[in-house]
Amino acid sequence: MVTGGSIMKDLQTKYNDKKMSPEEAIKFLAPGDAVVYPIAPGEPALLHEALCNYEGLENNKLYRTLTNVKTYDLPKDKLKQVSIFLGGDRQLMNDGVVELLPNHFGDTVDLIKMREEEIVLMFNASPMDEKGYFSLSLANAYVGGLLDVASKIIIEVNENAPYTYGENHHVHIDDVTALVESSEPLPTIPAPVIDEKSAAIGKLIAELVPDGATLQIGYGAVPSAVMNNLTTKKNLGFHTEMLPDKAMELYNSGSLDNTKKETYVGKTVTTFAMGTTELYKWLDKNEDIYFLPVDKSNSVKEIAKENNLYTINATIQVDLLGQCNSEKLPTKYYSSTGGQSDFGKGVRMTEHGVGIIALNSTAGKDDAISTIVPSLYTGAAVTTSKNDVDYVVTEYGAARLKGKTINERVEALIAIAHPKFRDELREEAKKMNYIAK
Numbered sequence: 001m002v003t004g005g006s007i008m009k010d011l012q013t014k015y016n017d018k019k020m021s022p023e024e025a026i027k028f029l030a031p032g033d034a035v036v037y038p039i040a041p042g043e044p045a046l047l048h049e050a051l052c053n054y055e056g057l058e059n060n061k062l063y064r065t066l067t068n069v070k071t072y073d074l075p076k077d078k079l080k081q082v083s084i085f086l087g088g089d090r091q092l093m094n095d096g097v098v099e100l101l102p103n104h105f106g107d108t109v110d111l112i113k114m115r116e117e118e119i120v121l122m123f124n125a126s127p128m129d130e131k132g133y134f135s136l137s138l139a140n141a142y143v144g145g146l147l148d149v150a151s152k153i154i155i156e157v158n159e160n161a162p163y164t165y166g167e168n169h170h171v172h173i174d175d176v177t178a179l180v181e182s183s184e185p186l187p188t189i190p191a192p193v194i195d196e197k198s199a200a201i202g203k204l205i206a207e208l209v210p211d212g213a214t215l216q217i218g219y220g221a222v223p224s225a226v227m228n229n230l231t232t233k234k235n236l237g238f239h240t241e242m243l244p245d246k247a248m249e250l251y252n253s254g255s256l257d258n259t260k261k262e263t264y265v266g267k268t269v270t271t272f273a274m275g276t277t278e279l280y281k282w283l284d285k286n287e288d289i290y291f292l293p294v295d296k297s298n299s300v301k302e303i304a305k306e307n308n309l310y311t312i313n314a315t316i317q318v319d320l321l322g323q324c325n326s327e328k329l330p331t332k333y334y335s336s337t338g339g340q341s342d343f344g345k346g347v348r349m350t351e352h353g354v355g356i357i358a359l360n361s362t363a364g365k366d367d368a369i370s371t372i373v374p375s376l377y378t379g380a381a382v383t384t385s386k387n388d389v390d391y392v393v394t395e396y397g398a399a400r401l402k403g404k405t406i407n408e409r410v411e412a413l414i415a416i417a418h419p420k421f422r423d424e425l426r427e428e429a430k431k432m433n434y435i436a437k
Helices: 004-018 022-026 045-052 090-094 105-115 196-208 221-228 245-253 277-283 340-348 406-416 419-431
Strands: 034-039 060-065 079-085 098-100 119-125 133-135 152-158 170-172 178-182 214-216 268-270 289-291 309-314 317-319 354-358 391-394 397-400
Touching: 004 178, 022 045, 022 152, 022 178, 034 105, 045 119, 045 152, 045 178, 079 105, 090 098, 196 221, 196 354, 196 391, 196 397, 221 245, 221 309, 245 277, 309 340, 340 354, 391 406, 397 406, 406 419
Parallel strands: 034 060, 034 119, 060 079, 079 098, 119 152, 152 178, 214 309, 268 289, 309 354, 354 391
Antiparallel strands: 133 170, 391 397
């Protein structure tokens, strides 16, 4: 008769057999293998350092997103570093050391499969449960979608990583190639500082959100300001890509209960979480939070099922046609598309959904730069097309562009631009034949 004690003993034996130092674990890497890390909170700090110092690197690649670990300047014939969304590798991308892969976040599973034959997954995992499973903890993203095709799975078992639940969100000890143990602190981000402009924008957006709405919203001053104004709402739901601290606060206030959703009723759906240690403690063994692989959380078809969805995303610039540049500053690339376009298209397919783009009306010192512009920066990517934009909100108001002609869009956008730029924008619009001269 097999007892629970003997099963656990067998699992622990397997665990011990696969436990080793980071330097030993990295030796499983073969020439040409592509290493894939999850988004920032799932990055394995000890394995990363061992990888970048490994003398056996040969024609290897490293994929990562919003990286929080050190970026090494390594020869590309040793380790080609590919960013899916820029973070700590931003400067080295602009210096030519790191390469940026254009993507919709929801497509990243398929893109990596298309590019690579031998995929090695390395990630922070929670400690093993009594059945021999490790959870992907804070970051499912594309790793969950690659578990079934990975040639090797090397995990960093972090005692600080919360055990979480989800779809394609667990790996069994039998499927682990090697593991290292870690007590490294998990990356955290502080609560954003909400300035006067962000507070005004947050209030305007919250007024658009009805009871029973399902939200896609993330981290930042404006999202935080929005959620500060939603605690009096009822029966809100979450289907988002990033879960920040403010979601925990909405949940604890009783406003977020996920009872009116069309899918995953009763569950807060996300693909990764990042915030404070308090958020991570709250997530540990919390069955109300459900992590999906990004090819499902950000699937346009899946998003479209939430008929009362409100998506809230930030941008850098909006031109007079309504095109959004959310990726590039005047002289350097800053981020990437992320899930903005996934949700921008998905919300358009919902029955009652509303897509919202938020930005301060100005940037720079002393409000020197208008963020509503005749044309986007030279060389800027169009992150969200004019045909997918619904609302644009600044501290001066909410402009609904959906269903408006170019002339009407121009007038609506000028009305929410900073007052000192409105005359200039109107003159430029005339020169461009967007409005009558």
